[in-house]
Each structure stands twice: as structure tokens, then as C-alpha cells.
Amino acid sequence: MKDAADSHPQLDKLPRHVAIIMDGNNRWAKARKLPGVAGHKAGVESVRAVIEVALRQGIEALTLFAFSSENWKRPQEEVNSLMELFTWVLKREVKRLNKYEVRLKVIGDRSAFSSDLQKLMARAEAKTADNQRMTLIIAANYGGRWDLLQATQKLAAQAAAGALDPASLTEEQLAAELSLKDYPDPDLCIRTSGEQRISNFLLWQLAYAELVFAREHWPDFRQDAFFATLQDYAQRQRRFGGRAATPSTKE
Numbered sequence: 001m002k003d004a005a006d007s008h009p010q011l012d013k014l015p016r017h018v019a020i021i022m023d024g025n026n027r028w029a030k031a032r033k034l035p036g037v038a039g040h041k042a043g044v045e046s047v048r049a050v051i052e053v054a055l056r057q058g059i060e061a062l063t064l065f066a067f068s069s070e071n072w073k074r075p076q077e078e079v080n081s082l083m084e085l086f087t088w089v090l091k092r093e094v095k096r097l098n099k100y101e102v103r104l105k106v107i108g109d110r111s112a113f114s115s116d117l118q119k120l121m122a123r124a125e126a127k128t129a130d131n132q133r134m135t136l137i138i139a140a141n142y143g144g145r146w147d148l149l150q151a152t153q154k155l156a157a158q159a160a161a162g163a164l165d166p167a168s169l170t171e172e173q174l175a176a177e178l179s180l181k182d183y184p185d186p187d188l189c190i191r192t193s194g195e196q197r198i199s200n201f202l203l204w205q206l207a208y209a210e211l212v213f214a215r216e217h218w219p220d221f222r223q224d225a226f227f228a229t230l231q232d233y234a235q236r237q238r239r240f241g242g243r244a245a246t247p248s249t250k251e
Helices: 025-031 036-057 076-099 115-128 144-160 171-175 223-235
Strands: 017-021 061-068 102-107 134-142 188-191 210-213
Touching: 025 036, 036 061, 036 076, 036 134, 036 223, 061 076, 076 102, 076 115, 102 115, 134 144, 144 171, 188 223, 210 223
Parallel strands: 017 061, 017 188, 061 134, 102 134, 188 210
Antiparallel strands: none
């Protein structure tokens, strides 16, 4: 991991958790008259690039939207290619993650994946479980509505068993059943390729996230682009529904 990131200064104000909607792989490939899978393969290099910058800056968690619950609607050939690429990445990247002390976590409904792919996910998580430098979270067959539904189902079961009073349910109890329960909510969400929507991604967790819609297609979103986005974040003032702080004056 060495290139332009070496020249990036350390930022004082950083998000603890960054979420990215990796959009534009197919458009990138189409512009080059390449098959769609070529864009997805090129996108792997962008994943490595943002991990590199995140590690250098000291970001705690990075969540990447790799495959949504709606992506199954894509042509079967593309879905098959994505599954093959996912398998290849899981087999190949674990050593790299361990080298840089990155823990891997996969969120989403795994039941739709093949048993072999599910085993690879579990194995990769187990092999990186002790790493503490950063957590890389891959959202695969994930949807924000699914996340809220599965959390609600768990709470409903607790209520039906008499272990929970629905009238006293709190936001904290609901959040504790969501997929990112062990991590802080994302401070920053980036979507590449110019589209300006969150597409059913982390609906609960992005409530107060800063949003950035980058023009670059995902395969072109490398170290400098990610660092520029972090610089943008550093200039923003987060108010969480309150008012901006004003400097006090001495009488």
C-alpha cells in the first residue's frame, strides 16, 4: 500500500465511521466498451485505495455497500460474475487484511448465498477477528428495510414471550438489534457516480450522517478522491438537529 496517500497530511477532524455506496462500475465499463464484470473487478482496486487512506488517517470503521437485496434483479450472468468475484476476493484478501490488522465483518441476509460462499464469509471473519486497527464491514444482500424488519421481528418475539414491554421500547433497544449494533453510526456516507440517493442503505444508521455525492464512478474513486472527501467532511459543522455553536463574547 503505497502511492499518492503518502503525501496526504493527517486531518484533525475525522469521521469515526465512513459508509460508501460503491456505484458506477457498470457505467465505467460501458464507457470503455468492456463487459460489466470488468468494472466490478476494477472496483476492487478502489476498495484497496480507500482502505489505505482510512488506515493512514485512523478511521475506525469502513462500511461498503457491495450487494444490495435488490441486486438479485440484475441479469443472471452479472449476478453469477459478482458471486465469483466475491468468492475470489474473500479467498485472496484475508492475508492482506491480516497484514494491516483489519477486521472483516459481513452484514446482510446470508441465507440467499451458496453454502460455500457463506462458509468463506464465516472463515474470513474468523481469521481476522482479532485485528484491532480498523473494521471493514461488507454489506452483502443487505437492505435498510430488511435490517429494520429483522430487528423488529426480534423485538416482537421478545414482547410475545413477555420479556419486553412494547410501550417502554426505546431507540437504544431497537438499535441493539440492527446489523451495525457493535459499531458507531456512520458519520459520513459517500455515494459515487453522481447519483443522489441512498438506495435503501443503512436507513436507521444514516439519520444524521453527512452525505457526499461524488462524480467519479467507483473504479475511478481512488486515494486522492477519498482524501478530498474527508477534507470536505472536516470543514462541515454537524449540529444533529440543534443550532450552530456561536462564540461567546466577554462583556
